Amino acid sequence: MGNQLDGRTIFITGSGGVLGSTYVRRMLNEGAKVVATDLEGARADALVEAHGSNPNFGFYHLDVGDEEAVTGIFQKVMADGWQPNVVLNNAAITGEMLMGAGQPFPDFADTTVNDFERTMRTNLTGAFMIARQMDRDIIGKYPASLINVASMYALNGAHHPIYDGMPFKNFSAYGVSKAGIHGLTVWLAGYWAQRGATVNTISPGAVFNGHSEEFQRRVGELIMQNRMAQPDEIADVMLFLASPQAGHMTGQMVNVDGGFSAW
Numbered sequence: 001m002g003n004q005l006d007g008r009t010i011f012i013t014g015s016g017g018v019l020g021s022t023y024v025r026r027m028l029n030e031g032a033k034v035v036a037t038d039l040e041g042a043r044a045d046a047l048v049e050a051h052g053s054n055p056n057f058g059f060y061h062l063d064v065g066d067e068e069a070v071t072g073i074f075q076k077v078m079a080d081g082w083q084p085n086v087v088l089n090n091a092a093i094t095g096e097m098l099m100g101a102g103q104p105f106p107d108f109a110d111t112t113v114n115d116f117e118r119t120m121r122t123n124l125t126g127a128f129m130i131a132r133q134m135d136r137d138i139i140g141k142y143p144a145s146l147i148n149v150a151s152m153y154a155l156n157g158a159h160h161p162i163y164d165g166m167p168f169k170n171f172s173a174y175g176v177s178k179a180g181i182h183g184l185t186v187w188l189a190g191y192w193a194q195r196g197a198t199v200n201t202i203s204p205g206a207v208f209n210g211h212s213e214e215f216q217r218r219v220g221e222l223i224m225q226n227r228m229a230q231p232d233e234i235a236d237v238m239l240f241l242a243s244p245q246a247g248h249m250t251g252q253m254v255n256v257d258g259g260f261s262a263w
């Protein structure tokens with residue numbers, strides 16, 4: 001058990017997913033208190049099952065696209081005795097989630113405005129609403145930091161052919177929302193700098209989650225290190241960004257992508 005995150009209370013959205021659940025486990029191991037949130041469902045249940053007995057762990061259902069719920073969330077967790085000083089805007093809809101398992105993935109020409117807007121609502125408007133609520137409830141009252149989660153597809157286009165014949169594809173609104181995420185980071189960095197808060201973006205590359213050998217080979221060819229990341233490799237950098245050692249960093253995008261963005 002380390003202590004890199006002693007004194008940190010870390011609030012995480014979408015924390016039941018592949019990366020979110022890794023951050024929760026690693027942050028608890030580093031001495032942080034973790035306030036985890038996610039939609040109702042199996043992922044949330046699994047997280048509570050894994051950590052519910054840990055006194056440093058709290059869990060709240062939260063849909064980041066629900067304005068009323070986001071507006072009340074920090075007051076609610078503070079009333080329960082948590083004082084978040086690090087916030088992770090981690091929740092996102094990926095293409096797979098949007099379409100639901102087993103449904104054919106639509107081509108760009110068949111993408112509905114509704115699908116596009118649902119993705120933007122969670123990935124970007126949700127992140128904005130969490131940041132705005134931080135501004136109202138936390139910023140200026142005590143030092144804090146916000147970590148926004150973008151993607152290797154925020155500032156680089158998707159390599160569409162690697163998805164040929166795969167059950168999932170890269171979805172237009174995903175990259176658009178993730179580019180917006182970094183816009184939010186740089187806008188807020190200057191806005192909050194004099195009020196004791198930092199804000200940065202982490203951009204994970206391709207993270208292994210049971211992908212086929214063929215997909216690993218295709219995406220690996222686009223990555224300098226020729227392989228996908230393990231979730232713990234993204235968490236290693238996330239732990240640093242959430243720690244006091246990152247105190248002089250603000251407005252930055254940190255790529256953790258095996259060199260994908262550096263060719």
Ligand SMILES: NC(=O)c1ccc[n+]([C@@H]2O[C@H](COP(=O)([O-])OP(=O)(O)OC[C@H]3O[C@@H](n4cnc5c(N)ncnc54)[C@H](O)[C@@H]3O)[C@@H](O)[C@H]2O)c1
Nearest residue numbers: 014016017018019020063064090091092149151204206207
């Ligand atoms: N896995 C990757 O390869 C990868 C790469 C780059 C960036 N990312 C980003 O990292 C973050 C975490 O990704 P992941 O791989 O763990 O994804 P994931 O799909 O495993 O988890 C996403 C989580 O977000 C939650 N979520 C979805 N809609 C929500 C809403 N409206 N309100 C609250 N929670 C909601 C889901 O329930 C889920 O637990 C995301 O922002 C994702 O875009 C992931």
